[in-house]
Amino acid sequence: MNSDGKSSPTRRNFLTAACGLIAAAGADFGVSAAISIAGPSPAIADSEPFWGEHQGGILTRAQTHTYFASFDLISTNRQEVIGLLRDWTAATARMSGGQTAPGSDSGEALDLPPARLTVTFGFGSGIFMKDGQDRYGLAAHRPEALVDLPRFNGDQLVEAHTGGDVSIQACADDPQVAFHAVRQLARIGYGVAQLRWTQTGFLPQTGPNQTPRNLMGFKDGSNNPPTDDPKAMQQFVWVGGEGPDWMRGGSYLVVRRIRIALEHWDRMSVEFQEQTVGRKKYSGAPLTGKNEFDPPDLDAVDKDGNSIIPDNAHIRLAAAGSNDGVRILRRPYSYNDGVNFTSERWPPWRQGMEYDAGLLFVSYQRDPRTGFIKIFDGISKLDMLNQFATHTGGGLFACPPGVSADEYIGQRLFATA
């Protein structure tokens, strides 16, 4: 029995189901995947729940690897899209428990534990209206909050890394498990959903209460709202009564692919880096504090009356106190796409760019208009970090709430339309 209440083959016996070649050997293969695990870390054997009030991968403690994928819907048939969401839901429920996906599972996750896999689905504006067409009869149900992202100062978005009708973010403590999940969902989607762009990401294996460092060498996420505080999550992350019914308990995802000029950053002194960020590099403490979680004192001045946290330091511009109290939940990963000597960036930094690496910025919020858009408007104009960071892609997606075992992802949207 698995979590959806049905007896299902595990990853170990998928071949029996797939082609019957070894049906006679079924007894050998009918072993639960969990029993056969001999991985290096007990934690990697854990699974995250799939069914529930909210989708996984939002408040879930960040896994070490992600594979984000954006799809274009290429079918104009509403029933096919509903069928796809049904199939994706069933497949994700199985894979979250460490099982194979229905159909011809490609097999690279056989014998691997669930690795805390989560898959988070989101809807881009194209599912409601695309090229002037209301393809699925959903146009009237597009949430007001699902705006078109404005062009921000400095944006160098590349079409090949931007937008999409549906987003899927797989996160797992093993990159092969995350890749496997996206690959199965893409296969299941053949003819209905077409891969548009993808992005891998990773985090270091830090301890559970340690804030991971990004590729700039700074701790990233120190000032996140507390995910273990349901009130804060209701206030900042989950859509409430203000949204359409089908989005209650969901959240809005803003993802940005941010290339960072690491070769230039590395030439800066640590003191300059700290002034730019507004935090100390080693400890993560704000420039006005001693410890990582000390609240930044934005009003503190030195003996000459200058702000100790500079006016254009990143943490000042991102702070709730600079944004009418608004906070967003960041769930960032680093990315490393190797070297690329073609830069999207404006002069003078265009020369000498090597690394195509940086941040896969992932954020969840109750309303992007008062969340990312508001906060990043100020950042994009003033932040000293902009000298090093170029947004080269991304998107905005409405992530519906979680599902119970008799539902499919997005069902409440289609049911009301």
Added chain:
Amino acid sequence: MNSDGKSSPTRRNFLTAACGLIAAAGADFGVSAAISIAGPSPAIADSEPFWGEHQGGILTRAQTHTYFASFDLISTNRQEVIGLLRDWTAATARMSGGQTAPGSDSGEALDLPPARLTVTFGFGSGIFMKDGQDRYGLAAHRPEALVDLPRFNGDQLVEAHTGGDVSIQACADDPQVAFHAVRQLARIGYGVAQLRWTQTGFLPQTGPNQTPRNLMGFKDGSNNPPTDDPKAMQQFVWVGGEGPDWMRGGSYLVVRRIRIALEHWDRMSVEFQEQTVGRKKYSGAPLTGKNEFDPPDLDAVDKDGNSIIPDNAHIRLAAAGSNDGVRILRRPYSYNDGVNFTSERWPPWRQGMEYDAGLLFVSYQRDPRTGFIKIFDGISKLDMLNQFATHTGGGLFACPPGVSADEYIGQRLFATA
């Protein structure tokens, strides 16, 4: 004290050395990195030895992540190249022990354990002779075995992923540790060595005696020569008396970036896949056996007299028995560079390519002429797998032996020249 016998700052107190800003707080930071680790897996805290008869990263049990980097040497000054190799040796010795690199370490590996980091250095033909120039007075010492790789049938090598004067392969159980190592070495090389191409790779977190599966879903590496058998390693991996003195105890690296048409592979039946590989997908057993490590019976035929392991199956063509008894040590990783709708591949497969993913094939051998070149010549012409695999980059590098604590990598080459 660290492994080179000197007292050195750990990653935790690098800022003291880097800029003196927090020198007054030294007492707080003088804690060994090993004490502060609270990672999910005890194994990740382990370190691999740096000094020794052979370089690390060849016989080392494969770490879960790699970052391969190829550099062009842009200085024509022999002393600068020697200085770089000295600096790279010292930096690698430190980082292998979980410490920061000399100079302005970028900091993203602060607080992280060594994660079994190894860095393996290799010399391409360009260090001996490039564009007709013997830049460093080494031309006479180019090993005969360091040939120019021939063009193989089906090669679609892309300049941006091919060649280079020096190779550096970082492997670690944390992608951030591997990235950090290459980044520090690239920084130390500014002005002397210029990044040319790089490639990330990963393996699933399998148990220590479990063969990892590649993205085709098959176990990969079952028939490797045994790394715990010094005689086999001497026979197949390490250069002996036949090589130049400076290469004795070294090995030749052939690396190939192999893009695999996963979207086409996924449409094939498991039976077809098994005939193509010559092994069973689930168990990894050869088609003539029951268990993964059963030796393939290349002579076995069915009742009609047809080979059970097909004539153009991958394991037949790669087998020692088909190659005058030669074996090479494979140390492959999977790679995932997302999607790329521009294919290097010839028709009819050019259409419909999505994944830029596949295999970062890494192999070590005593002599590439009787190793990779011999074996792959046959494979490239006959292997059924070629329908799905396209070699899009790579190189051949002479990896010198390991070093003792008073040596630098490649010292014996420069000392004799």
